Amino acid sequence: xxxxxxxxxxxxxxxxxxxxxxxxxxxxxxxxxxxxxxxxxxxxxxxxxxxxxxxxxxxxxxxxxxxxxxxxxxxxxxxxxxxxxxxxxxxxxxxxxxxxxxxxxxxxxxxxxxxxxxxxxxxxxxxxxxxxxxxxxxxxxxxxxxxxxxxxxxxxxxxxxxxxxxxxxxxxxxxxxxxxxxxxxxxxxxxxxxxxxxxxxxxxxxxxxxxxxxxxxxxxxxxxxxxxxxxxxxxxxxxxxxxxxxxx
Amino acid sequence: xxxxxxxxxxxxxxxxxxxxxxxxxxxxxxxxxxxxxxxxxxxxxxxxxxxxxxxxxxxxxxxxxxxxxxxxxxxxxxxxxxxxxxxxxxxxxxxxxxxxxxxxxxxxxxxxxxxxxxxxxxxxxxxxxxxxxxxxxxxxxxxxxxxxxxxxxxxxxxxxxxxxxxxxxxxxxxxxxxxxxxxxxxxxxxxxxxxxxxxxxxxxxxxxxxxxxxxxxxxxxxxxxxxxxxxxxxxxxxxxxxxxxxxxxxxxxxxxxxxxxxxxxxxxxxxxxxxxxxxxxxxxxxxxxxxxxxxxxxxxxxxxxxxxxxxxxxxxxxxxxxxxxxxxxxxxxxxxxxxxxx
Numbered sequence: 001x002x003x004x005x006x007x008x009x010x011x012x013x014x015x016x017x018x019x020x021x022x023x024x025x026x027x028x029x030x031x032x033x034x035x036x037x038x039x040x041x042x043x044x045x046x047x048x049x050x051x052x053x054x055x056x057x058x059x060x061x062x063x064x065x066x067x068x069x070x071x072x073x074x075x076x077x078x079x080x081x082x083x084x085x086x087x088x089x090x091x092x093x094x095x096x097x098x099x100x101x102x103x104x105x106x107x108x109x110x111x112x113x114x115x116x117x118x119x120x121x122x123x124x125x126x127x128x129x130x131x132x133x134x135x136x137x138x139x140x141x142x143x144x145x146x147x148x149x150x151x152x153x154x155x156x157x158x159x160x161x162x163x164x165x166x167x168x169x170x171x172x173x174x175x176x177x178x179x180x181x182x183x184x185x186x187x188x189x190x191x192x193x194x195x196x197x198x199x200x201x202x203x204x205x206x207x208x209x210x211x212x213x214x215x216x217x218x219x220x221x222x223x224x225x226x227x228x229x230x231x232x233x234x235x236x237x238x239x240x241x242x243x244x245x246x247x248x
Numbered sequence: 249x250x251x252x253x254x255x256x257x258x259x260x261x262x263x264x265x266x267x268x269x270x271x272x273x274x275x276x277x278x279x280x281x282x283x284x285x286x287x288x289x290x291x292x293x294x295x296x297x298x299x300x301x302x303x304x305x306x307x308x309x310x311x312x313x314x315x316x317x318x319x320x321x322x323x324x325x326x327x328x329x330x331x332x333x334x335x336x337x338x339x340x341x342x343x344x345x346x347x348x349x350x351x352x353x354x355x356x357x358x359x360x361x362x363x364x365x366x367x368x369x370x371x372x373x374x375x376x377x378x379x380x381x382x383x384x385x386x387x388x389x390x391x392x393x394x395x396x397x398x399x400x401x402x403x404x405x406x407x408x409x410x411x412x413x414x415x416x417x418x419x420x421x422x423x424x425x426x427x428x429x430x431x432x433x434x435x436x437x438x439x440x441x442x443x444x445x446x447x448x449x450x451x452x453x454x455x456x457x458x459x460x461x462x463x464x465x466x467x468x469x470x471x472x473x474x475x476x477x478x479x480x481x482x483x484x485x486x487x488x489x490x491x492x493x494x495x496x497x498x499x500x501x502x503x504x505x506x507x508x509x510x511x512x513x514x515x516x517x518x519x520x521x522x523x524x525x526x527x528x529x530x531x532x533x534x535x536x537x538x539x540x541x542x543x544x545x546x547x548x549x550x551x552x553x554x555x556x557x558x559x560x561x562x563x564x565x566x567x568x569x570x571x572x573x574x575x576x577x578x579x580x581x582x583x584x585x586x587x588x589x590x
C-alpha cells in the first residue's frame with residue numbers, strides 16, 4: 001500500500017481537480033487514495049476544530065478525532081503496529097487525562113483568549129520552528145541513508161507481513177541508544193511528576209496492609225466473663241479496637 | 249485506470265465482512281440475553297431463592313420481557329444535558345463492545361479479521377471504551393453521573409496497565425500478536441500452567457475493566473445511585489446494559505484464548521477431539537462467566553483507595569517482575585519463539 005507515495009509526489013493537482021470536478025476526481029482516484037484524502041481531510045478538519053472550538057471539552061474531542069484519523073492513515077500506509085500504538089498511548093492514556101483535567105477544571109475561555117495577542121509572537125516562533133523542522137525532515141528524507149538492518153530486511157519494511165518484527169529489529173539495533181535514552185527521559189519525567197505531587201500532609205489516615213494482615217486474634221480479641229447487666233471496668237474505659245497489653 | 253471496478257474490488261469485501269459480522273453479532277446478542285438470565289438464576293441460587301421463574305418455562309423468556317420493557321419505555325433526555333453527546337455515548341459504548349469481536353478466533357481459521365496485531369487491536373478497543381463512559385458522565389450534566397465517569401476512567405486506565413503487562417508476557421511466550429497464533433502456541437501446554445499467577449491478575453483486572461463487583465465503584469448504587477448512567481432510560485440505558493454484558497463475554501473469551509488454549513480440546517485424544525472447537529471455546533468462556541457471576545455473589549465492594557492500591561502497588565509490580573522473569577527463562581532455556589521468516 002506504500003505505492004501511494006510513489007504515484008503522487010504532490011497532492012496539489014489532485015486538490016485543484018477536486019475543487020473543479022468532484023465526482024470525476026473520485027472516479028479517478030483509486031479507493032486507497034480516496035480513503036487517504038478522506039482521512040487526511042478529517043484529520044485536518046479535526047485539527048482546526050481543536051483550536052477553534054469554544055468549549056474546551058469539545059477541543060479534546062476534536063483532538064481525539066484527529067488521533068483516530070491519524071491512526072487510520074497509519075493503517076492505510078500498512079503500519080498497523082504504529083496505528084494501534086497511537087490509539088493505545090494517545091487515546092487510551094494521554095487524551096483521557098486531558099479530558100479529565102479539562103472536565104474537572106472549570107476553564108473560562110474568555111480569560112484564556114485574553115492573552116492571545118500577547119502570546120502570539122512567541123507562539124508564532126515556536127510554531128514556525130516546528131513547521132521548519134517538519135519541512136527539513138521531509139526534504140532530507142529522500143537523501144538520508146537507510147539503516148543497515150532495514151536494508152537487510154528488504155527495501156520496504158513496512159510492506160513486510162509483520163511490521164512489528166521490522167520495527168523491533170530497527171529499534172533494538174540501529175537506534176538502540178536513542179530508544180533507551182527516550183525511555184530513560186520518560187522515566188525521569190514520570191518520577192518528577194510523582195515527586196511533585198507527593199507531599200507529606202498531616203492528618204491523613206492511611207491503611208497499612210502489612211499491619212492488618214499481621215494482626216493476630218490474641219492481640220485483638222479477648223474473652224471476658226460478665227454477668228447480665230454488668231459492665232467490665234476495662235472495656236468501658238478503652239476503645240474496643242485498641243489491644244490491651246497484659247490484660248487477661 | 250483499474251481493471252476491476254471500484255464496487256467489485258471494494259464493495260464485495262464490505263458485504264462479505266458485513267454478513268460475517270452478523271454471524272457473530274446475532275449469537276452474541278442471544279448469548280447476552282442468556283447471560284442476564286443465567287446471572288440472575290445463579291445469584292438467586294447463591295441467595296437460596298428461586299430467581300426469574302414466571303415468564304416462559306423456568307423463566308427462560310425473562311430477558312425477552314426485559315428487552316421489550318426497555319424498548320417500550322420513554323427515552324428521557326435531561327434538559328441540561330448535552331443532547332448530541334448524551335445520545336452518542338451509549339452508541340459508542342455498544343459499538344466498541346461489538347467490534348472487538350472481530351479478532352476473536354472461534355476455530356482454526358474461523359475469524360473475521362485475522363490480523364497480525366490482533367492483541368493490540370483488542371487492547372486499543374478496550375482503551376477506547378473508556379470514552380463512552382466519560383462522555384456519558386459529562387454529557388448527563390449530573391454530579392452523580394460525572395463522579396461515576398471520573399471513577400471509572402481512573403479505574404480503567406489503572407488496570408489497563410497491568411493488563412498490558414500480562415499481555416506482553418503472553419506474547420513474549422508466543423512471539424506473535426495474532427490471536428490464532430497465541431492459541432496454536434498452546435497446543436502442547438496451555439498457558440494457564442506456566443503463567444498461572446498471570447491468569448489471576450488478568451481475571452481480576454478484567455473484573456475492574458468491566459466494572460464488575462468487587463470493583464463496581466463507577467456504578468456504586470449506594471453512593472452514586474447508578475454512576476455514569478443515572479440519567480439514561482429506555483433504549484439508551486439498554487445499550488449500556490447490552491455493552492456491559494457483551495464486554496463480559498468478550499473478556500471471558502479472551503481469557504480463555506490467552507490462558508486456556510481457546511478452541512483447543514483439553515487433551516488431543518479421541519473423545520475430546522470429536523467436540524468442535526467453537527464448543528470448547530464456548531465452554532471455557534462459560535467457565536469464566538460463571539466465575540464473574542460467583543464473584544459478584546461472594547465479594548463485597550472495594551474502597552476506592554484499596555482499588556488503586558491493588559492495581560498500582562500489587563498487580564503492576566508483580567506483572568512487571570513476572571514479565572522480566574519470563575524473558576529471562578525464555579532466553580536462558582533457549583525457548584524463545586522462532587522469528588518470522590523475512
